[in-house]
Amino acid sequence: xxxxxxxxxxxxxxxxxxxxxxxxxxxxxxxxxxxxxxxxxxxxxxxxxxxxxxxxxxxxxxxxxxxxxxxxxxxxxxxxxxxxxxxxxxxxxxxxxxxxxxxxxxxxxxxxxxxxxxxxxxxxxxxxxxxxxxxxxxxxxxxxxxxxxxxxxxxxxxxxxxxxxxxxxxxxxxxxxxxxxxxxxxxxxxxxxxxxxxxxxxxxxxxxxxxxxxxxxxxxxxxxxxxxxxxxxxxxxxxxxxxxxxxxxxxxxxxxxxxxxxxxxxxxx
Amino acid sequence: xxxxxxxxxxxxxxxxxxxxxxxxxxxxxxxxxxxxxxxxxxxxxxxxxxxxxxxxxxxxxxxxxxxxxxxxxxxxxxxxxxxxxxxxxxxxxxxxxxxxxxxxxxxxxxxxxxxxxxxxxxxxxxxxxxxxxxxxxxxxxxxxxxxxxxxxxxxxxxxxxxxxxxxxxxx
Numbered sequence: 001x002x003x004x005x006x007x008x009x010x011x012x013x014x015x016x017x018x019x020x021x022x023x024x025x026x027x028x029x030x031x032x033x034x035x036x037x038x039x040x041x042x043x044x045x046x047x048x049x050x051x052x053x054x055x056x057x058x059x060x061x062x063x064x065x066x067x068x069x070x071x072x073x074x075x076x077x078x079x080x081x082x083x084x085x086x087x088x089x090x091x092x093x094x095x096x097x098x099x100x101x102x103x104x105x106x107x108x109x110x111x112x113x114x115x116x117x118x119x120x121x122x123x124x125x126x127x128x129x130x131x132x133x134x135x136x137x138x139x140x141x142x143x144x145x146x147x148x149x150x151x152x153x154x155x156x157x158x159x160x161x162x163x164x165x166x167x168x169x170x171x172x173x174x175x176x177x178x179x180x181x182x183x184x185x186x187x188x189x190x191x192x193x194x195x196x197x198x199x200x201x202x203x204x205x206x207x208x209x210x211x212x213x214x215x216x217x218x219x220x221x222x223x224x225x226x227x228x229x230x231x232x233x234x235x236x237x238x239x240x241x242x243x244x245x246x247x248x249x250x251x252x253x254x255x256x257x258x259x260x261x262x263x264x265x266x267x268x269x
Numbered sequence: 270x271x272x273x274x275x276x277x278x279x280x281x282x283x284x285x286x287x288x289x290x291x292x293x294x295x296x297x298x299x300x301x302x303x304x305x306x307x308x309x310x311x312x313x314x315x316x317x318x319x320x321x322x323x324x325x326x327x328x329x330x331x332x333x334x335x336x337x338x339x340x341x342x343x344x345x346x347x348x349x350x351x352x353x354x355x356x357x358x359x360x361x362x363x364x365x366x367x368x369x370x371x372x373x374x375x376x377x378x379x380x381x382x383x384x385x386x387x388x389x390x391x392x393x394x395x396x397x398x399x400x401x402x403x404x405x406x407x408x409x410x411x412x413x414x415x416x417x418x419x420x421x422x423x424x425x426x427x428x429x430x431x432x433x434x435x436x437x438x439x440x
Contacts, residue, residue, distance in 0.1 A: 002387070015399065017394065018394070018395075019387070019391050019394055021391060047413070074440060075414045076414060076440060078439065079436070166303075167299065192330070192332070195328050197325060197327075199323055199326075200322055204321060207326035208326075211328050253439030254437050
């Protein structure tokens with residue numbers, strides 16, 4: 001019971017190939033070190049599980065991606081050619097073995113999380129020299145180098161810091177949210193915060209001014225997330241996981257998307 | 270505020286670094302602007318400050334796990350950084366696996382559990398050349414779910430946004 005996927009060097013499943021199988025795991029991931037930017041076609045099989053296979057443009061499961069859906073309308077799906085704009089682009093890949101459709105609830109996070117974050121952030125920074133630049137991006141972060149065994153939903157917000165009689169500074173804050181079950185009940189915790197300030201004469205000073213508040217907001221974010229998850233009430237679940245990008249239509253063989261398009265929370269009854 | 274750099278005394282500390290900044294790395298547009306402003310304001314700054322200014326400031330913090338919650342979390346993933354093809358210990362071991370794969374692929378019916386056969390393929394594949402893969406793949410694929418005769422063909426469905434030449438399908 002697993003999902004298998006193969007990537008080939010050339011179109012129409014020719015040339016050398018690399019095969020992966022989810023085995024007994026929810027996810028199986030590959031970072032294509034020596035063989036990145038060479039793949040042209042891909043095929044996935046359901047070996048008893050529904051599932052999705054993703055081939056990403058960048059090495060950290062980010063950028064544009066090609067996806068295949070199996071175990072829904074199709075036992076096996078393929079891209080016999082990724083197309084000219086995605087040919088020789090793949091640098092990482094991910095297989096997700098899923099449960100039956102009847103047992104899963106899919107929740108797109110981008111819209112809900114972004115609007116809640118904007119309200120919280122703007123309330124906290126009103127009247128200060130720190131402000132948002134555009135809306136937050138919300139996407140999946142899979143097995144990052146700083147926490148290699150984890151999968152997160154990331155809120156990524158560009159910022160502007162105003163200084164008196166001096167040019168503004170660009171900054172950025174990212175929050176990594178981990179979803180997990182405790183005694184079957186869904187929990188969400190803001191696990192990591194990352195603050196960045198562009199280089200400049202006052203880079204360190206600006207960082208030291210804004211970082212404590214931005215890092216300290218993890219607690220408020222966790223409380224806000226947990227309040228949202230209370231919608232699930234006291235229901236008990238068997239598993240929880242994340243999918244990159246938009247909800248896959250399992251009646252279609254596959255799709256192209258970008259990792260910043262969305263991230264899907266899947267809870268398993 | 271001073272009008273321009275020409276009005277700054279040649280002995281000013283700032284100018285001591287004006288010609289040597291390259292050795293600290295290429296200045297960003299922002300840093301150039303800030304250096305100009307400092308010069309206009311006749312404010313000196315040190316070489317150490319200039320080096321620091323060439324780097325972004327960053328920090329990360331992690332929430333302390335609740336011990337019991339951490340113990341309850343599920344193991345959800347596995348994977349590999351694929352830096353090369355050497356997933357087996359030795360050529361002798363590779364030959365053994367390749368021969369087992371050949372026997373399994375050639376066997377009629379389902380002589381091996383599907384997951385075992387897939388794992389055998391994954392172990393052997395990096396050691397196979399293109400011709401061996403081409404020879405073995407049809408027999409291997411015939412044991413997978415789906416219609417094996419269609420593996421080397423596409424339904425030619427249009428891709429979504431990746432250009433008209435992208436092709437994919439499923440069954």
